[in-house]
Amino acid sequence: MKKNFKKTLILSATACTALAFSLSGCKKSYKAEFSETSAAVSVEEGTLADTENNVLPNESATVASNVGPTVPAANSDTQAAAATETQAASVLETTAAETAAPINFEDRDEKVYITTDNVNIRSLPQTETGEVLGKANTGDSFHRTGYSDQKWSRIEYNGQTAFISSEFTTTEVVEKKTSEAVAFNPDWEFGQNSMINSGTATLYYATGSNKKGITVCVNAGHGTSGGESVKTLCHPDGTKKVTGGSTAAGNTHATAVSSGTTMKDGTSEAYVNLKVAKALKDVLLERGYNVLMIRESEDVQLDNIARTVMANNRADCHIAIHYDSTEKDKGAFFMSVADGIKGMYPVSEIWQESDRLGSNVINGLSANGVKIFSDGAMQMDLTQTSYSKIPSIDLELGDRVSDYSDSTVAVLAKGIADGIDSFYS
DSSP, X not given: XXXXXXXXXXXXXXXXXXXXXXXXXXXXXXXXXXXXXXXXXXXXXXXOOOOTTSOOOOOOOOOOOOOOOOOOOOSHHHHHHHHHHHHHHXXXXXXXXXXXXXXXXXXXXXXXXXXXXXXXXXXXXXXXXOOXXXXXXXXXXXXXXXEETTTEEEEEETTEEEEEEGGGEESSOOOOOOEEEEEOOTTSTTGGXXXXXXXXXXXXXXXXXXXXXXXXXXXXXXXXXXXXXXXXXXXXXXXXOOSXXXXXXXXXXEESSOOOOBOTTXXXXXXXXXXXHHHHHHHHHHTXXXXXXXXXXXXXXOOHHHHHHHHHHHOSEXXXXXXXXXXXXXXXEEEEEOGGGTTSTTHHHXXXXXXXXXXXXXXXXXXXXXXXXXXXXXXXXXXXXXXXSSOEEEEEOOOTTSOOOHHHHHHHHHHHHHHHHHHHO
């Protein structure tokens, strides 16, 4: 009985210490390892650097430690555990004191330029609590009002004070990048499932003072020569398709890129999709969005998986433009996520946001007088949906007999952009 009681006391002390050590937000990380009769503590210095995946230097954090009543030591073993607990609390208190000090800024009045892409602009000079307000790209310029030797710059951003990593700023003029070619990277997740990927997309950067730091992928559907003769996996995990469509339910492989339908006047759907996509690109750029254009010509050698994977890695949302094959002038709708794939990765992590994006876009079109089919949504299991890691929709703007005159396309572009504004508001 005494032996069991001793173990209970030691494990309780150990649990308390482990709890104290699980606190996060410190610049340093601590790891504790315990046995029944001894305890060892190792401390590792942690370093952080700003990268494209949203990690910036963490220069300030606070830690609160609330240690419960100490159990009286029954013997030397429990005394050792209690001593280790006290030592751990002391280390945490010291770390909190070191990191809680405010960051001091030296006043500056100068223009600085950004030297790379996808740099976070934050509400506070912290990674834990500093909200990302937007992104800065090569050549973007800001008025710097303060500089800290802790690697933060205080800047003016959209009428408010914001903070950015000084590592990616310079007072020397950097030429602004207005666009860049984006090649497919086979090392991106799911990239190995793409069969046609030698083409390139183009990323256009907003250059006005209203830039939002948000990239919209605009995908003009179809338009890949030879795409119908190649098959790709419907789902990343190789499971069967759960709904019909251009590929029937029950299949594990689908056409890499179909040729699409033909409008009643003989014009290819691919041509009309591109016409709308170009108009949408112009509106989005004017509103401050960056735009990843998947296709800008009659043919691009990128299959549906390649297009989706590129969007996953270089954009914040993905909108594919299409027209339906019916002849009823049925109106616009989006392909919502099929129930049967909502539990599949990566669909399970993003489908609600995808459906929210679709609903916002349909509302934007409706508000601009565009005819809407039924309730504006139709469940479908699509390759694009199955591989998307960002909010993503297939948007059907009408069918073979729908009007696609310049004036109508302008209304469609405005309605889609209004929906995107609403989604991000």
